[in-house]
Amino acid sequence: MPITLLVNGAERRVEAPSDQPLLYVLREQLDLTGTKYGCGEGQCGACTVLVDGRPVRSCRTPVSAAAGKKITTIEGLEQDGKLHPVQQAFLDAEAFQCGYCTPAMIVAAAALLNENPSPSEQEIMRRMEGNLCRCGTYPRIVAAVRQASSVARKP
């Protein structure tokens, strides 16, 4: 069925069965491949996108459930060639190795900071628990999120 999605500020028309996971529509039809497949089971968080500002697992979200809502993917965080503070903080802290988990980590962290601009280390770990980094860069990810939060707080 034809569905209209609002992705990164633009209206996009797609053709997909209503129960198809949003992940595949983003990747296959809109070529937004920054959102990754990691398990398709809701367990790894690699497919995290924002729907109306809240982080969701796009592998478990039927495309129809996202219709008409504001979808933000990693590709939508950068503004006019300037990295989002969380992206910049990940880059500065080199909070990745293979980088496969990175876009989703950044999206999840951006959502967290939107809600709570200065989370504690504990809060970051608790809220990001669903995002896996098999390369084990967790300590740097926490440091990057804290770094971004202090940047965000500065006027």
Add this chain to the structure above:
Amino acid sequence: MSKERNALIDQNFRLNEEAVEDRDHGAIQRLAYGFELDRREFFKLLGGGVLVCAWAGPLRAQESGARARENSEDKLPQSIDGWLHIGEDGTVTVYTGKAELGQNIRTSLSQQVAEELRTPISSIRLVMADTTLTPFDMGTFGSRTTPIMGSQLRKVAASARDVLIQMAAARWQVDAAKLVAANGTITDPATRKSVSYPDLIKGQQLVKLIENDPPLTPAEKWHVAGTPIPKLDGRAFVSGQHKYTSDMTRPGMLYGKVLRPSAFHANLTSLDASEAEKLPGVKVVRDGNFVGVASPEQHTATRAISLLHAQWSAPQQPTEAELFEYLKKSSSGERRGNDQWGPSVYELGSVKEGLATAEKTLNQTYTVAYIAHVPLEPRAALAEWQEGKLTVWTGTQRPFAVRDELAQAFRIPSEQVRVIVPDTGSAYGGKHTGDAALEAARLAKAAGKPVKLVWTREEELTWAYFRPAGVIDVKSGVRGDGTLVAWQFDNYNSGPAAIRTPYNIPNQRIEYHPADSPLRQGSYRGLAAPANHFAREGHMDELAHMLGRDPLEFRLKNLTDQRLRAVFEAAARKFGWGREKSSASRGFGIAGGAEKGGYVATCAEVELNQGEVRVSRVLEAFECGAVVNPDGLRNQISGAIVQGLGGALFEAIQFDNGRILNPHLAQYRVPRFSDVPQIEIEILDRKDLPSAGAGETPMVALAPAIANAIFAATGIRLRSLPLVPEGLPKKG
């Protein structure tokens, strides 16, 4: 110039004869490639400039020595090892068969080239792991990139610098020895004349073969190498722009999916594909036991697979409960193990006599479970056929081996297969084979269109190969004063990596026994080193406690290896070893070892709370010679510790009769944020020693350090990995 080109071909012919007798398939394949290295073609592709090739000719004693060795990991490629092109605009393009899998070698290798070439790192571009463009390479594994490829590229770069200096000297009619290269420019300090590399190269098409080892810049003089340069293309990763294999597309591309058998070793007895074939655009392929589909959308491919009705017949296979018994049984007698290494024994003195002089002896068995790599990017491949030629993009650690696998499978010459490895979503030893590549290529061939195939997580946890399970028996003898006198170590199926003990023991017998593995197994980060260290360092701890000695003091008493002593001492000092006694709720453990040129000592602190075990602090001292990129090294060490926690504490593949019982992340638990302890890393930078790799060894002492800490707190000795899949077992 034509003389140089002839030299190249001559060498190829000579090498050809040598290579015929060479059992290394890789060397033979490589030759064919050597012929294709046509100078004009190369310059057509790259533009003019200077091309410098490192030539590890077949006649070097060192080379043939390496070749004579049986272990495949030690075999080195025998012709061109690396090449580098400096373009007329000053761009330096470096070719290496190594693949980037998250270990950050794109950056660290570039640093080393920049260092020797005396050129800004921003001018360097690495072409990696492309079987048509890059020199042959055995594969990216075994922590060999830094010591082997790093030094080869340094040699190429140093020679290239020399070529440039010679060119400038000829132009100015001065003595080359007086000229200085820095920052992409050659200067004559006497006349203050200078010329940039691009200006020097303009209009040239020069090929240079390096026959001798040029002198390299010592680590104390490094400016670019040895510094924490950020990942070169980091921005592409944080912005989601980097294209992994699984993100790539080709015009007209289909999505592929394979029907997996009902169990391992199953044969297809019947297939009804009629329903699946009714789906629009779906192509079903059956070839022997291979059944797969290709479709314009992923979800249709998945649906088509679910509509296939297949019957399989599978043989009876071992259960998990009998695993360790089965491994030991299958390793003896007529049945040959399936391990390429074959059995190996190391003997020194007489264990029997040593035991006779011992005051105390100890006999224990340790086991390790099968574990999975779980790379976050699953195995993936995109295959395209064009006029009988096959191109496959795939995340693999062994592009040339996968190329040969594909050539064999489709009965075409290797030259007609090109394997390209985009920077990959990690591997950890798990992406040596070309499974996904073969599957995608088979489907693409049948469909007549490019096919991309990405394994599901369930396929990853079932049809990939696993870190071998194993049984290790240790028998030892000590004198009352703490001197080790006998050591017998029998490893069944785990593997021989790091099997030898670094401690001074006059009587030893160490044997690796290959066995028939019920599950498909293969390499994993560190190979058997984590398993062998778990058994050895656990056993050392048991001996120390049996003798009432401090575990660190007991180790040092039996250890003279200075590099290993240095990391033990550094770790103990930083950790505050001995400052606080272990209690029922908090335990401290230590373990260490050496492998692949790296030396490691790990201290662990565990907290116990009603049977729950939490690793709260890990301090690791690590030494791998001269450090190339300190920040990258820290990242690798920290990552190895975090990944190692999983195998130490809770990761285990469960199986029964040819089926995996926990093929989902909800059941196969891997470390998450909340599992991460406080991690402290102490790097001993030995600028006087050659650089060694660091992807693996930082992991090896973690599990025994944790097991030893658990014992120190609870008196419960855990001799199986994972240690606490379901919390602490009851005492007794």
